[in-house]
Amino acid sequence: MAANSVKIQGLLGMITVKLQDDNFTKWSYQFQFVLRGYDLFEFFTGESQCPPKYSMSTETGVTKEITVEYKEWEKKDLALLSLLIATLSDEAMDHIVGCKTSQEAWVCLQERFASVFVVQVNQLKSEFHTIQKGTDSVDKYLLKVKGIRDQLVSAGEKITDNDFIIDAISRLPPEFEVIKTVILARDSSISLKDFRAQLIGSERYI
Structure with a gap:
């Protein structure tokens, strides 16, 4: 004992x-x-x-x-x-x-x-689907989206890497339109590591 x-x-x-x-x-x-x-x-x-x-x-x-x-x-x-x-x-x-x-x-x-938990999850879902890049760098923006995703996953919500990518890329400003089109037109999935690298590369070019 x-x-x-x-x-x-x-x-x-x-x-x-x-x-x-x-x-x-x-x-x-x-x-x-x-x-x-x-x-x-x-x-x-x-x-x-x-x-x-x-x-x-x-x-x-x-x-x-x-x-x-x-x-x-x-x-x-x-x-x-x-x-x-x-x-x-x-x-x-x-x-x-x-x-x-x-x-x-x-x-x-x-x-x-329990009720507080449900409210928190709903708030996180709303934030996950509405968070904007704004003046943040791509790296900081992706970290924010990942932080919300991690909290949702820990609460039992299922969010795939592809869901994450589609959600994150859909709210990028117009100057990222070219890289958005390239990534969305792919016929195979892209890893989160490569996704981040391509966005950061595009940001430097812009």
Whole structure:
């Protein structure tokens, strides 16, 4: 059990995002990714069931003796609950005060931030389809579009490389019309690396 406790404590340094009202998507993605990597997220989903608390006797039935399995499960679950709490802002923590298990706390957070999550995803979708290059360099513009795409993907949305390219190129200013035509007329897909290189090359020429 000591090894498990050390492992759980060590995970805190890998979770760099603290949950606030406006970053549930990022926080949830990072938290789940880290915990699943160590086969510990099942405590939050309820897949890891709590063992019977009291041992059974063939003669007397249920005894007052607490099982070793229950003690170990409870210690690990409390350690995970503590880990979760350490990743919350003061405001987010208010929503799980009174929760006794990691699953109970996770469900409370999901219920509280579910509507916020949907709104964030819709806002990101809108921004992804409307962001303009403006006075930014091509490199900066593509980084902005990629940043929004990464957030949408982490939220479960599927955006292919081709979707990214079509979306990014469609909102370039008129001076990029030639390179837009060349890329869109291709009979084979272009990698993101080559796409970026061609746009930057065109920008220098312009």
